Amino acid sequence: MKRSRKFGALAVAGAMAASLVLSGCGGKQAESTTGPSSTTNQTTAPTLGHLTFELLTYTNPRPYNPEGDKLAEAIQSELAKIGVQVKVTPLPWAEHKTAVLKEGKGDAYMFGWIGDNGDADNFLYVHFHSSQFDALNSGHYKNDQVDKLLKDAAQAADPAVRAKNYVDAQKLILKDAPWIFFNNTTDFAVTSAAVKDYQLHPTGLVDLRDVTLGKDTLVYARGADATSLDPAMIEDGESAKVISQIHDTLVRYKPGSTEVEPSLAEKWEVSQDGLTWTFHLRKDVKFSDGSPFTSADVKYSIGRQLKGKASADMPYADFSFGMVKDIQTPDPYTVQFVLNEPYSPFLANLAMSLAAPIISQKQHEKYGDKEYTTHPLGTGPFVLKDWKKNQQIVLEANPNYWDKAHMPKVKQVIFTVTDKNTVRVDQVLNGQADIADGVSTSDIERIMAAKDKSILLQSPGMNINYMAFRTDHKPFDNPDIRKAISEAINREAIVKALYQGYAQLAKGPMPDFIPGADKDGQPYAYNPDDAKAILSKLGYDTTPLNK
Amino acid sequence: MWAYIARRLLGLIPVLLGITLLVFVVFHFTQDPVQVVLGVHGSPAQQAALRHDLGLDRPVLEQYWTFLTHLLRGDMGQSWMLRRPVLPEILHRIPHTIELTLAAMLITVVIGLVVGIVSAIRPNSVGDAVGMVGSLTAMSMPVYWLGLILISYLAARNRIFPMNGAMDPVLLSNYKGNDFYIFWSLFTGHWTYLKDAFWHLVLPACTLAAATTALLARMTRGAMIEVIRQDFIRTARAKGLSGWVTVWKHALKNALIPILTVIGLQVGGLLSGAVLTETVFTWPGVGTLTTTAVFNQDLPLVQGSVLVVAVLFVLVNLVVDLLYAWVDPRIHYS
Secondary structure (H helix, E strand, C coil): CHHHHHCHHHHHHHHHHHHHHHHHHHHHHHHHHHCHHHHHHCCCCCCCCCCEEEEEEECCCECCECCCCHHHHHHHHHHHCCCCEEEEEEECHHHHHHHHHHCCCCCEEEEEEECCCCCCHHHHHHHHCHHHCCCCCCCCCCCHHHHHHHHHHHHCCCHHHHHHHHHHHHHHHHHHCCEEEEEEEEEEEEEECCCECCCCCCCCCCCCCCCECCCCEEEEEECCCCCCCCHHHCCCHHHHHHHHHHCECCEEECCCCCCEEECCEEEEEECCCCCEEEEEECCCCECCCCCECCHHHHHHHHHCCCCCCCCCCCCCHHHHHCCEEEEEEEECCEEEEEECCCCCCHHHHCCCCCCCCECCHHHHHHHHHHHHCCCCCCCCCEEEEEEECCCEEEEEECCCCCCHHHCCCCCEEEEEECCCHHHHHHHHHCCCCCEEECCCHHHHHHHHHCCCCEEEEEEECCEEEEEEECCCCCCCCCHHHHHHHHHHCCHHHHHHHHHCCCEEECCCCCCCCCCCCCCCCCCCCCCHHHHHHHHHHCCCCCCCCCC | CHHHHHHHHHHHHHHHHHHHHHHHHHHHCCCCHHHHHHHHHCCHHHHHHHHHHCCCCCCHHHHHHHHHHHHHCCCCCECCCCCCEHHHHHHHHHHHHHHHHHHHHHHHHHHHHHHHHHHHHCCCCHHHHHHHHHHHHHHHCCHHHHHHHHHHHHHHHCCCCCCCCCCCHHHHCCCCCCCCHHHHHHHHCCHHHHHHHHHHHHHHHHHHHHHHHHHHHHHHHHHHHHHHCCHHHHHHHHCCCCHHHHHHHHHHHHHHHHHHHHHHHHHHHHHHHHHHHHHHHCCCCHHHHHHHHHHCCCHHHHHHHHHHHHHHHHHHHHHHHHHHHHHCCCCCCC
8 A cells, every 4th residue: 555655646647647648538539429420320331340459368267266367258259249359368467467567558457356454445545546557556547536535535534434435436436437347256165064153254364262163172274384473474364364363453353344343452543633543452461471461562563564674574564554653652551653644444454464463572572583483472362382384283272361252162273284175175074174264166066065064154255356447548548438348248147157156246346345335336237239339329330240 | 335425426516506507597587586475565665675685686696606605504595485494494394205205115116026026927917917007007197196086085085094194183283203203103102193194194105106116017027027038047947946936036136136227216206206296195295395385486495495305316326326236246336
């Protein structure tokens, strides 16, 4: 986020230039559409021939699109029906990313996003604010009203005000159709039939506190080992899963949503100018070794990631805390964060299991960056007992855990490593593991068939799979053409056919469990006749292509 | 003899130089590892700083030179992905690879020799045909596929063996021994661990051994048939020696040179096969480590594991060469 802000001044200048270009084009377009010649042409000989554009796609499966380039092919054949010729350019993901984001190639591109902190800002601002042209808004979408709504929402402290702004912005975005919104994929996990009180969270957060299974040890099978147990040093979900058992955050996500609720901080308030965030800490919290938890630990945990102090290999330092100017601790149970500018998504950053978990200052000073990863000490429900690298991590229940309502029910948790998704499912079906995550859709029928042995869990994933138009040049600088293309694609049928019902049709740019999502969002509905009408009115040949 | 060993060991140096250079060059043309370490949220400044920390902003030759000089001091550098020194990581994994390779070697030698000899004694009999068709099949099966089939039938559906790993998670959480699970529990008499570790070893060892066993059986058969046809065997039989004594004492010893060569070469096959087998069975050895390192573009870790495996390979071949002299007194090394 911070990185993008840095480009602010530059991007505003760029945006102004872009809007000049846009209005220029718009003017020309208006002439040709309203001119009498084009209306006569639509019935006789179209002047412009077939609409043709280049669509970049990645070839590999992505979490939001397990079918890789098949989606682009589906779009291609769908559009051929209304005479639009799509030249699909497939590339491996890494090269595709460069071609899209750095080189600005193609007229449209397939892309997707997995949210970081569950804040609407992390979906909307990064993709649709005009300061983000050099980053994820590579399609150079610009709408001054959307810009203002998003900026205001990021600065407003009141969640209700923010949510309203985001809903309004989404309505404008859906109307402008800078993207074709395909789907949010679903996350799956399987547990043995004995496992009770476990549910998936859209952010991938694993909460094992209330889980019971009729025995003392819970075996949790996942695809890879943790790389580090130091929250500041990680960027992968596997490390985060274990870190969040050992450490707590100031605030946490509510079950099933990315709304936040109190955790180590029992309440908080924001100053009138939006710059100072004051958190009041619980007084009954101890680290698992019995030592007291105070504001000094909070200051230390986050302070080490602030600008100037963070080392180069702290992946989320800049994203999560780049906007923090200073941290003050007026007393042992109060922490104040002073921000550079008002920035409300900061609260969601504090709930993440990357970067934000609070570590013991004493322990980290004793072991340092290198050794802390194998000697983590937090206030969380579990404590590290043993880590056999690439094999398993063993955690024990923390007898000093502060949240008495959620004292861990199992005595021991073992996180094992099995990289093949199918094998993890078999482990649960055979009783060698109790929970397995990252279940492939190809295994779901098998799990459903073994109902006596296993339970299938699912949760909407925090992601979006989309096609973006390059809105700053022809042909997609014309919103009518974007609308026509959107209407020509039967999203529902494609999503159903490609993902076999294991993905939800998107209602807009973000999944609807995110606070501020427009739950009634309606992207342009499938209407090939209208699409044809729009295109032929503009002078394009809409006779179906043979391909 | 000692001079010979010294010469062979010196010969390691160019081999290792070649390997490191190759890995270095290949990696130089792949994606930027900084992206892998920092993910999507590293700011350009942070990326530059990390690149500098890792020495990636210096010329390749200089990087290579630094790597070599550090290596001489026994320092293989830090893993980019794990942010820990490479050497201890590898040393923790090697025992698992050694146990797996030894088990596969044992299966290869015992089954390969027996099938080969039995086939050779009665060539073109039914037993011979079964042995040879079986070995051809085993040789043609890709390790990866065979491993998955075994897991699917013998572990997932019929639950005879565990699906993967080297020990049951719950047992392992109380295990206090070293990384040689089998050897340690065998020599300290921890039978529960031994039984479990052995049970975990069966499928990966059989998978790894399949192709080499088959090849050895065929080689043994060929070599034995060759020897059995010779005059001295007929003489031995004529002396009144029983069939088995002739085979074991006279024929086999003479057929052993080509067989030994094959075994020596197969060790290389086993080590490279171990990378695939370990990956299929999530076996905690160097093979899995290498695969993970490659996927994460972790150059120091790949470099380190490849080096260690190369050293192992060269050493094993040296041992095999020395065994020649022991089996065949006509061979001398000087």
